[in-house]
Amino acid sequence: MSGTFQIRGGKQLQGEITPQGAKNEALQILCAILLTEEEVRVKNIPDIHDVNRLIEILADFGVKITKHAHGDYSFKADSVNFDYIKSAEFKKDGAKLRGSIMLLGPMLARFGEGYMPTPGGDKIGRRRLDTHFQGFVELGAEFRYDEEEAWYCLKAKQLTGKFILLEEASVTGTANIIMAAVLAKGETRIYNAACEPYLQQLCNMLNRMGAKISGIGSNLLTIEGVNYLGGTEHTMLPDMVEIGSWIGLAAMTKSEITIKNVEWDHLGVIPNTFRKLGIQLDRSGEDIYIPAQEQYKIQKFIDGSILTVSDAPWPGFTPDLLSIVLVVATQAHGTVLVHQKMFESRLFFVDKLIDMGAQIILCDPHRATVVGLNHESPLRGTSMVSPDIRAGNALLIAALSATGQSIIQNIEQIDRGYENIDGRLRAIGADIIRI
Template identity: 60%
Template sequence: MEYFRIEGGHRLQGTIVPQGAKNEALQVLCACLLTAEEVEISNLPRIHDVLRLVEILAYLGVEMSWPTLHTVRLRASNIILERLGEPHFREQAGRLRGSIMLVGPLLARFGLGFVPRPGGDKIGRRRLDTHLQGLVALGGVLDYSDAEQGYWIRTKGLAGTYMLLDEASVTGTANIIMAAVLAKGYTEIFNAACEPYVQQLCRMLVQMGAKIDGIGSNLLRIEGVASLKGCSHRLLPDMIEVGSFIGMAAITGGEIRIKDVNFKDLGIIPLSFQRLGIRLQLEGDDLLVPAQDSYEIETFMDGSIMTIADAPWPGLTPDLLSVFLVVATQARGAVLIHQKMFESRLFFVDKLIDMGAQIILCDPHRATVIGHGHQFRLKAAQLTSPDIRAGVALLIAAMAADGVSRMLNIEQIDRGYEQIDIRLNQLGANIVRAVE
C-alpha cells in the first residue's frame, strides 16, 4: 500500500500548470457514446477516475488511441450491449460514481442502459433520483434487478418533454442533456445545473450537431436530432486544482504562478480566497499568488463573522470548502465554513484538531475556524485520506505543519490529482511516495 511522507515547513515557489478538469472529463468521455464517429478529447488528466472510465468504455467496445499522453481518440461504432449485464461491468461501474453518466447516452442511442449501485466518495447522501426521474420523463422505463443490484432502463424511443429538476445536480443535468439531444421533439430542462463543465458539455454536443439553447443558464431548451457526428474537444483547466494551489501557496507562505487558469470560469473562487486575506494578481490568464507572511480573514460590513458556504453555480463549489477550512486555520481571525450539500464532508476536521487547529464542529454541516496566524503551528500527524477533497486538504495541512506527517489511503487523492507529489516537489515541497 502506498503512502505519502510529508515534511512540512517548505515554502512553495515557481510555476505550475493545472490539469484538465476531472468533472468535465467524466461527462465528455461518456458523450462519445452518442456517435459512431471519432471524438478527440485533449487536456485529459491521467487520474484514476478518468482512467477507470476509459477502461469501462473500452470494455463496452469503444475503440481508442492515445496520440499524446493527454489526448485520446474514441470511436463508439461497435458497442457490445451484452456486456452491460456482466459482473465485470457491474463491478467496475459500481466503483466509479461518474459511470452513471453512461446511462443517458446509451439509452438515447441504443435504447438500453444499466445503473449499478454507485461508488465514489463517502461524503453523505448522494442520491440518483434526479438522473432516473429525468430519464423516465423522457420515456425510459426502469426495472430493478435484485440479483444484479441495479436498475435496467429501457426505451423504444425517447421523446422531448418539460421537466423541473428537483435539484440542480451537475451529473444529473449532464445525463439528461445527453439523452435529450437524441430524443424526438423539444425538451426543456428547468433548474438545470449551469457549471462551466456543463456548459462545456453543451458546447461539445453543439459541435457534434446537437441543438441546445440557454447554455450557461438554468433553463435549457433542446431540440432533438436524429444523429450526431464526431468532434474535437479540449477540457478546461480544473478549477478545484487551481483553488487547491492557491491554498497551498498561502498556507506555506510561498509564491506561485498558476498558468492559464481560464479566469472567467473560476467564478467566485478568487474572491472567496481574498475574503480570507489572500492576495491574488491576475496577469493575462495567469493567476499569481504572491508571498505573504500572514493573511487576515475579513468580517462582514456589520462586523459579524465571515461565512463561506457552498452553493450551486455561480455560487462556490463544495469541492473546495475543505481547502478553505484548512487555509483558515493559519489565518488571523475567524470564519464559519458551511457545507450545505454533503453531511459528512467536515468530519475530517477531527484530524486537524489533533494537529492543533482551533476548530469547533457545530454540526455535520458547519464548522467554526479560529485562526491565530502562525502563532500556533500545526503539528505533524498520522493521517488517512477519507475522500479526494478532504485528502488534499489534509495534505495541505501536513505541508504547513511542523515535522513529518504520514498519509495513508492516498489512492483517494490519485483519483482526482495527477502526480500531485511530483508536481508539488517541483515547487519546493518535500513529499515522498513510499510503499509499506
C-alpha cells in the same frame, strides 16, 4: 496504487504549477462519445484513477481508442459490444466508479436501452441518483430496479421531449438527461438545470456535434432533438478544485506561486472567496500570481459580523473547495464560519486538524468555526488517513505547512482525483515522498 505520503512541512515553496484537466468534466465528456459513431478527439484529459477506469470501461465496451499523446485521445464508438454492458464483468467495473452512471443517458439515447450496477463512490446519501431516473422516465423510458442483482435497467423504443423540472440542480443528473434528450424526438426543456462550467463545456461540445441546445450557462436549457450527432474535437478546462487548492497551498506555506493557464472566466467566485480570507492573488493574463505573504487577515462583513463561507450550486462556491478554505482559515488572522450545506459528513476530517493544533469548533455536521492562528503557532505534523478525495488534498496542504513530519495513508483516495500530485509539488520545492 495504494501507499503513503511522507511529508516534511514548514518549507516555503516557489515556482509555477499547472492545473490538470478537470476531473468532473472528463467523466461527462467521455460518456458523451457514445452518442456518435464518428470519431471524437479529446485533449487535456487528466491521467487519474477515476478517469482511466472509465476509459478502460469504454475499451471493454468495444470503443476504438487511440492515444495520441499524454492526455490526448481519440474515441470511436462505431461498433460497440452491447453484451458487455449486461455482463458480470461490467457489473464489477461499473460499480467501482460513480461517474459511470453518466453512461446511461447516451446508451438510452443511441441504443434504446441502458444498464448500470448500483454505483460505489462517496458515501454522501442515496437520494442523488433519483434525479437521473426521474428525468429518463419523463422522456419516456421504462425503469426497473432489480434489488437482488443491485442492477438498474432502462428501456425506451423512442424518447420524446418534455418539460422537466429537476428537484435538485444535480450536475451529473443534468448531464445525463441532456445526453438522453439530444437524440430524443421533439423539444426538451430542463428547468433548475445545473449550470457549472463543465456542463457548459458538455453542451458546447454536443452543439459542435450537431445538437441544438440553447440557454447554455443558465438554469433553463432548451434542447431540440436531432437524429444524428457527428464527431468533434474537445479540450478540457483546467480543474478549478486544483486551482483553489494551489491558492490555499501558497497562503499556508507563505510561498510565491504562479498557477498557469487557469481560464479566469470560468472560475466564478473562487478567486474572491480566497481574497475574503485575506489572500492576495493577482491576475496576469490567464495565470494567477500569488506573492509570498507573511500573514493574511480575514475580512469581516460590512456590519462587522464574522465572515461565513458556505457552498451552493454554481455559480455559488463549490463544495469541493470548502475543505481547502477550512484548512487555510486555520492560519489566517481572524475567525470564519465554514458552513457545508450540500453534503453531510464532509467536515468530519477536522478532528485531524485539531490534532495538529488547529483551533476549530465543530458546531454540528454542517458547520465549523475556525479561529485563525495567524501563523504564530504553526500546525504540528502527525499521522493521518485520507478519508476522501477533497479532504485528502486539504490534509496534504495542512501537512505541507506543518512543522515536523506527517504521514498520510490511504493516498489512493488522493490519486483518484489528482495527477502525479507528489511529483508536481516536489517541482516547486515540497519535501514529499511516496512510500
